[in-house]
Amino acid sequence: MSKKIHMTLDGVFGIVVKGVSLLVVMLLGFIIIFVLKEAFLVFKEVPFYQFVFTKGWKPTSQPIKLGILPMILASIYVSLLAILFSLPIGLGTSIFLSFVVNKRLKRIIRIIVDLMAGIPSVIYGFFGLVVIVKFFEVKFDFTSGETVLSASILLSIMILPYIVSTCEESIEKVRNNYQSMSKALGVSKWYMIRHLILPSAKRAVISALILALSRALGETMAIMMVIGNSPIYPKLLGKAQTIPALIALEMGGAQIDSMHYHGLFAAGFILMLTLLIINTIFYYIRKNYIDIY
Template sequence: MRNNIEKIFSAFIKFFAFIAISLLILILIFILKESIGLFNKVSFWNFVFGNEWQPLAFNPQVSIKPIIIATLYVSIIGVMIAVPIGVGFSVFISILVPEKISKVLKAFMNMLAAIPSVVYGFIGLFIIVKFFEVHFSFSTGESVFGAGILLAIMILPYIVSICNDTVCKIFKIYKIHSQSLGVSKWYMMNNLILPACKESIIASTILATGRAMGETMAVMMVIGNCPIMPTIFGRGETIPSLIALEMGSARIGSLHYHALFASGFILMLLLLIINAVFYGINRKINI
């Protein structure tokens, strides 16, 4: 009886996994199909490496190099800020604080993950943007760096969640041996736990990067939404923000419409390339 239940459960899991993969493939095919309408008129090279985004001009120009760069800038800033803090916070709540306090901090971190993006956007608009305007004398506080800071706060719970589980498991393995040998917690963290957590750190970085590159609403509210060549402390526009802002006004079948789908296709290619790079790094670390 138990074997039959396990077989049925296994069949359900395989079925839903097949459905999920099929849906992903269908989405990719649909995006690629809608993108071809652009690439029949504009070369892939000019679309990716050109500087002008003027789809409604008399002579339309659709190139997204500044938008790609802004997307990468924001994501890299967010990940660079969030990963060290997330890993350190995971070690802190797993090893250095009492269990009761650890549970409270974990609950707080889980609550951060449940806050809607638009709420983060309002927080960024009224705190981060205003801070840059007042203390750095920016003409406007909307900037790539401000969007990166906001993204770092948003992706922090994902990093902490993945790293915390691994740190707890590894700490239980080494705790008794380290105490019996008189090894300090700091030595154990630096030389035993963190090296053993490298895979989970890479996994959390991949997840955080994907989350950062796909974020729309919060980033859109603080980055300034200008399709110009971005600077760290200047305005910019990310690919998700571009699609969210302009898809509603794009006429179906127009060059503008196909260019937005092509932008989404480029975003998916970027994510695949970044995941492949992290996978290669992970393999080299494990060799």
């Protein structure tokens, strides 16, 4: 009797899990369809290539001009620069946690890393304004510290917990496989890390990179507070504007069903498309090049 009840509960649990998974997929599909539906009205008036590959965002002027190339480049530029800053630090921190510190300190650092992931974006934005922006203005005598570099540094701090968590978990598993054999053969710890652990953790590094890059491309509030919000081509020490910042700044003032309103949805669709393309490229690299070796 109890065995039948157990089997029944297992079946119910399986149905619930499948239903929830299906619901999540349907919800994602509805979001994509809704955004594409609102964006399609813009592409009727402005050709897709012109919207994506030209500059000039003047949605309320006559004639209307809608081009978001500078915002696309700024979003990618800031995100890739943040990855360049945070990936070595995150990977080094993961190795430090797995091989250097004792269990007590490791637990404390993990708590701090988890807390960093939970801090609201606006708090990071205040930190960026008060510390990073002011640092460039005071120490380097910049007219304005609101630059692409400031945004990249702040964003690298924000995505660091995602890199550390993903890499550290994988390195722990690989270490458990190799540590006893390395000790038996007399292999040093640092030789093991360099020649065994890091090559075996390549998939985790790519996964961490994908997760962090997706998080970086979608960041809004913190970047909006430190990047200057100028719809011009991005320069390292100049102002710029990302697509999420553009949408957040202008959606509240856009008239419903206007070209401005639908143009912001089109910008959101381009951001989703950019994320899809970048993630597809990295998954292809991981599948065809990383998994082979």
